[in-house]
Amino acid sequence: MIMHRYWIPLFAVLSCLVATLDASVGDSDPLYRACVGQCEKTGCVGERCFPHCKFSSDGVSIDGPWYMQEPLYMRWKQWDCQSDCRYNCMVERENQREAPGDGPVKYHGKWPFKRVYGIQEPASVVFSALNLAMHFHGWLSFFILLYYKLPxxxxxKGYYEFATLWHIYGLFSLNSWFWSAVFHSRDVDLTEKLDYSSAVALLGYSLILAILRSFNVRDEAARVMVSAPLLAFVTTHILYLNFYKLDYGWNMKVCVLMAVAQLLIWGIWAGVTRHPSRLKxxxxxxxxxxxxxxxxxxxxPIYGYLDAHALWHAMTIPLTYIWWSFIGDDAKFQTTNLVKKFEIPFGQKTITLQRWDCK
Incomplete structure (x- = not known):
């Protein structure tokens, strides 16, 4: 009972702290709110007006004739009256704040980014696409190594016993970075959930893979026993985010915990086993x-484009190349260890044979 008394005020303080940290200064600004309200009524911000902000008497948006509609590269992103009003009011308010030297503030939980052809966060989209390309290149190189260069x-089938697990990892990686690019291109409820779910799935599977490889778990039954609890947790967490509550704070804690755990596992394993590619x-x-x-x-964001999250995406591009290089080295290292060379005298010559030991 005493512990409960301490936990209740502690949770209350933490909740207030989180609420304070998540609060956005920009969207609570009276001038910004007035601008959005006026825009949604008139369809204009200053001299700029939006055709899809025109409404009929029953409140239904009037798209107007084809020459008044947004071009396809804008329409497929589903910019509506509210989102366009919020964006342009944000730009106008930031210009007003910049004049006296005030710094940018967040609006609806996000920093003010500048659109490029309708893309919300162009730098993050570019770096996400490059990560996607780098993972595809690494996965393809790994495939060629296994089936065309190694015995x-x-x-x-290849001798590398963790090949299938890495192939699945490649699929999870491609899926995650694809939805990351889509989400940063256009932030709506669907793309947000797909991005978060894909990232959690990738981190969860990566943690399972780190445990199986570092402890050299080869037996299928043992792999299932190790993976089942983590798979159940990751699946439950994804269902929680999608169908109950998209809790950003809790999701961040789960992702950081899984990321740190696998980094520690890989780092310690490389040192203990003295892996030939441990430096990578x-x-x-x-x-x-x-x-x-x-x-x-x-x-x-610097100049309205490059923020901390975009820089994180940029740093993972060269790391992805090194990571897949390590995976290839691990496959070559394990395959080489299966070869036992021995020599047999044959007359005046010596014949060198190779035997593959799969144990």
Whole structure:
């Protein structure tokens, strides 16, 4: 009972703290709110007007004739009257704040970014797309290494026993970075949930893979026993975010915990086993840990484009190349260890044979 008395006020204080941190100064500004309200009535911000802000007598938006509608590259992003009013009022208010030297503030939980062809966060979109391309390149290189450069079994399968797990990891990575690019391009409820769910799924699977590889779990039954609890937790967390509450604070804690756990596992395993490519792995662990600080140390976008989150995406591009290089080295290292060379004298010559030991 005594512990409950302490927990209740503690949670109350933390809740107030989180609420304070999440509050946005920009959207509570009276001038900004007045601008949005006026825009939604008139369809104009200053001299700029929006055709899709015109409404009929029953309140239904009138798109107007085809020459008055937004071009396709804008319409597919579903910019509506409210979002356009908020964006243009934000731009106008930031210009007013910049004149006396005031810094930018957040609006509806986000920093004021400048659109490029209707894309909300162009830098994050570009870096997400580059991460997607880098993962595809790494995965394709890993595939070619396994099935075209390293020896194969009689059934044409590779000797690297963790190959299937890395193939699945490649699919999770491509999916996650694809939805990251889509979400940063246009932030709506659907793209937000897809981005968050894909990131959680990738982190959860990466943690499972780190445990299986570092502890060299090869038996299928043992892999299922190790993976099942984590799979259940990750699945429950994704369902919670999508169908109950999209809790940003709780999701951040879960993601940071899973990320830190796997970084520690990989770093310790590389040192204990003295892996030949441990330097590559340590670079990924160390720089990846530093990059995570960008998610904590948030700052306004530079020139309206480059913020802390975009820089984090940028730092992961070279790390992705090094990471897939390590995966390839691990496959070569394990395959090489399966080869036992021995020599047999044959007359005046010596024949060198190879035997593959799959144990």
């Amino acid at each position: 194969l079994k009689q059934d044409k 792995l340590w670079v990924v662990v160390f720089v990846g840990g530093l990059a995570m600080l960008l998610e904590i140390y948030d700052f306004p």
